[in-house]
Every structure is written in C-alpha cells, then in structure tokens.
Amino acid sequence: MSIKSRPRYSELELDIKSKRHIVVCDKNGAAAAQRMLRTSNVAAANTTVLVIGPGADKEEAGAFESMGCDVVMASPTIEAAMFRLDQVFAKATMGTRIYVAGIEGLIGQTVALAQRYGVKPMSVRQQHCGSLKRRVQCVHCKGVTEDVTTQIVTCAHCGVPLFVRDHFSRRLGAFMGVSADAEEAGVLPPIEEVFR
Amino acid sequence: MSRSAPIAVVVTAVEHVAQDIKRFSMQRADGQSLPHFSPGSHVTVEMPVPGGHKRNPYSLMGPLDDPHTYQISVLRVLQSRGGSQFMHDAVNVGDQLQISEPFNLFQPESIARRHILIAGGIGITPFMAMTQRFAAATIRFELHYAVRSRSRAAYADVLSAQIGSHVHFYCDDEGDVLDVRKILSGQPLGTHLYVCGPEGMIDAVLNAAREEGWPEEYLHCERFTAAPSGEPFDVRLVRSNLTVHVPANQTVLEAVEQAGVDAPCLCRGGACGQCETAIISHDGALIHNDHYLSDDDKASGEKIMICVSRLAAGTLTLDL
Ligand code: FES
Numbered sequence: 001m002s003i004k005s006r007p008r009y010s011e012l013e014l015d016i017k018s019k020r021h022i023v024v025c026d027k028n029g030a031a032a033a034q035r036m037l038r039t040s041n042v043a044a045a046n047t048t049v050l051v052i053g054p055g056a057d058k059e060e061a062g063a064f065e066s067m068g069c070d071v072v073m074a075s076p077t078i079e080a081a082m083f084r085l086d087q088v089f090a091k092a093t094m095g096t097r098i099y100v101a102g103i104e105g106l107i108g109q110t111v112a113l114a115q116r117y118g119v120k121p122m123s124v125r126q127q128h129c130g131s132l133k134r135r136v137q138c139v140h141c142k143g144v145t146e147d148v149t150t151q152i153v154t155c156a157h158c159g160v161p162l163f164v165r166d167h168f169s170r171r172l173g174a175f176m177g178v179s180a181d182a183e184e185a186g187v188l189p190p191i192e193e194v195f196r
Numbered sequence: 197m198s199r200s201a202p203i204a205v206v207v208t209a210v211e212h213v214a215q216d217i218k219r220f221s222m223q224r225a226d227g228q229s230l231p232h233f234s235p236g237s238h239v240t241v242e243m244p245v246p247g248g249h250k251r252n253p254y255s256l257m258g259p260l261d262d263p264h265t266y267q268i269s270v271l272r273v274l275q276s277r278g279g280s281q282f283m284h285d286a287v288n289v290g291d292q293l294q295i296s297e298p299f300n301l302f303q304p305e306s307i308a309r310r311h312i313l314i315a316g317g318i319g320i321t322p323f324m325a326m327t328q329r330f331a332a333a334t335i336r337f338e339l340h341y342a343v344r345s346r347s348r349a350a351y352a353d354v355l356s357a358q359i360g361s362h363v364h365f366y367c368d369d370e371g372d373v374l375d376v377r378k379i380l381s382g383q384p385l386g387t388h389l390y391v392c393g394p395e396g397m398i399d400a401v402l403n404a405a406r407e408e409g410w411p412e413e414y415l416h417c418e419r420f421t422a423a424p425s426g427e428p429f430d431v432r433l434v435r436s437n438l439t440v441h442v443p444a445n446q447t448v449l450e451a452v453e454q455a456g457v458d459a460p461c462l463c464r465g466g467a468c469g470q471c472e473t474a475i476i477s478h479d480g481a482l483i484h485n486d487h488y489l490s491d492d493d494k495a496s497g498e499k500i501m502i503c504v505s506r507l508a509a510g511t512l513t514l515d516l
Contacts, residue, residue, distance in 0.1 A: 094380065119307075123411055
C-alpha cells in the first residue's frame, strides 16, 4: 500500500541549541524520548515532559523524574493531555523545541495543537512508536472514530461503513473515512485488520 | 524558468523623503492597473545606464489600496555600480521605466502568532506594506527601526502616526542601542522574526536569535546586497553560443540579459538560489559574493550565482 500524504518519521534528535524542550510521549514513545534526552547531560534539567497512558503517572513519569526532567506531568488519555499541553504551549517562549513520540493519533494532535500556537508542523520533531492504529474522521458526519485497526470500519457516530483513505489531515490529526458502499449500496469489500 | 514580460511604467512622483532617500511612485504606461502584490514583494527596475544596463530589486512599499500605483524607495549608494545614483540623478516625473512583475521572497508566515520586524536604514521598505497589513488585520507585531541619524529616518513620521504603539526607534548618533537579545527574550512560542538592513546587522540579529535557540524556520531576512563591482572580464555562454563582455560596473546577469539571454533569477542579491549556473571552465579566480552556495560548493569551482559573483579577470565559460 502506498501512503502518500502520511507523515514520515525518523528517530528523535535533540535540538542542542534550544533553551527548553517540551516532550510529549505515550507509553510506546517513552523509551525513544528518554534515549534522546540521554544524549545530553544538560537537556533534562530544561525539559517539560508530558507522558500519556493509563498508569503513566506511576511508571514512566517516575523514570523521567529520575533522569532529572524539571517538569513531569502525566495524563491518562490523549484528550486530557491536550488540555494540559495547551496550557504548556500558552506559557512557552521562543527558544523551545517540541518533540512527540508515540502513536499517530498523538503525533497528529500534538502537531495540530502546536500549529494553533504558530508552530510549523516541520518544527515539531516526531517519532512514530507503537501501533499503527488510525484516528479516522468520517467525511459524511465529521465524527471521529479512534483506534481504528481495520480497513472498513463502522463510523462510531453515524454508523456508515467507512473505507479508510491514506489521506492524513495534519490539521485534524486524522485520516479520512469515506463511505465504503457508495458504489453499490450494501456491497462491501471484505474487512481486514491492516493498521496494527 | 523564463521571466514574464517587463511592465512599462511612468514615474508619477519623486519625493525626497530623507537624507539620500527618494520615493518614486509609478503607474503603468498604458493606464491599466498593476499586478496585485503581497506585502514583502519586490520588483526589479531596469536602468538604462550608459556603459551597461543595470537591474536592481526594490521592495514595494504600497500603497495597498491603489491598484494603479507602486511605490519604491531608493537610497543613494555612492560606492555602488551606479544604479541608485541613476535613479537619484536621472529619473524624473514623466520618465518611463521598465519593471518586472512583483515577486515575494519575504512573505510573512501566515500561522505566526506574533511578528517581530527589525529594520536598519533603508531596510524599512519591505515593512511599510507589511505593517499596514498587520495593523489592518489586527495581527500582533512590533517594529524595531534603527537609523544612523534622525535625518535618515525615512517614514518615521508616517509610522509614528499610523502604528506608533507598535514602533520602537533607535538613533545611532543619539546613543540609542537596538538590543536584539532584549527584543527576543520572553517572546511567545510561534513568534517569527524578520530582518532587513545592512549585511552586518542582518547577520548579528540572526546569530543572536540562533544563540537564543530560535529554530531556523522562524527566521526570515531580506538581503538587498548591492552586487559589488570588480574588474572587467568575458563570459562564454556555451548553450547560447555567445561571448559577452562584463564591464566593471555590471554583473554577469545584467550583461547576459543585455545580450538577450533569458537567465533565471529572482532576488538579484545572491540569496534565493534561482540564478545558480554551472561553470564549465574559468581561467581567472572566482569571486563568490552570494549567501546561497555552501563553502564546499564555492571551493569546487563548479557553480556560480551570476547575480552577484564574478571573475577576477579572464574568461568564464558557463553552461547557459
Ligand atoms: S537571483 Fe537569487 S541568488 Fe541570484
């Protein structure tokens, strides 16, 4: 499958010129973020970490704290995290670099939020870690369905079977879903699990 | 890329706006409206100077509300190749000039949360249209304008009257210092920085920002580097099968254009990369004056930016 507008990711690299670092990661991305921070012995002391996932406040947050990160926060879900991240961005000044490591949905939403603060998507350093689960927006009802692993998924909002396109909207941090039986009502291609 | 046809314009006003600075207003010779331009754009003015045509880029200052008029400001530069002196001494109301279509290499970033504009002297020109637009759209910005002396502060009165609360003036001979670090400190995430002025100032501002950890993608500059003159030499154009003489006061690009060869270019200041040309051979030393090629590229002797760079003497053979 060729995925054209999908963002490309590489390994996170520390911006050594930055005065401060804001690191957003989920449990899958925590190791990548820690590896990056370890490449410098001064970075952690100037780093705000927001780690996401159930129980992240206990395990991963502790690991970042013991590395010396000066502000460590944890949120159980991406939604809750975005609320806190909004406050972090609102106070951040120039000379700050933003990093995100985790699943595509987290990357997409972090980039979209940063963009509202005047940060270009290319300015956010990104590393994809973990599942390829997609966040899909139904083009018909605009509802967003999370954690999609199958090609042909039922829209959680309007119930239409959706074909998940490879078109990724950076603004929404979501892939586009279009009605799968538009050609011939009721005729659906087989459902396959493809985004793991 | 081949250039679009030049536009014939008539000079409708010439005003002395500050020491050594004149403002020229122009309208299309055929009375039609001029192409729309976005703040930050420049046009190239062709100057039929004796001893070889010159083309200099000038920022369009406005007016944003009159589709029939363009305004540019020209600083008289004594040790230049003569373009600005021609504008000052020989161009009067009613004269015809040829200009290029506007092109924008200094576009404000649309998603920016705040814009910081730093101007040195004549570097104020691209910011005239930009600040008008920002003020009208209530976009957050601040302008820092440094001049050598009050008498050189073109448009200071207009700026104070229209956008006074956003402008900070610095007069060198009155002891005001533009403290870049102070300006940069505490700026919110998503602030973009723009600088236009003398070479040394641009570099100082950009370097200060880099040291403060500002990523490259937030830094913008417009360099209207006057292409230095040098010794005369010859250029052999292999594809066009022509040999062109480049006099001391002309650039390779101007000489080639005068010979009727359409060479790609945009900024004419050694910054944009458009005019990069492959060198086939050269029998004199290359003098690279651009900001575009890497040091390795310059050392390789394989490429040249023909808008500003030249040969010390001899013949330069180009793939053009
Ligand atoms: S025209 Fe822009 S570098 Fe020469």
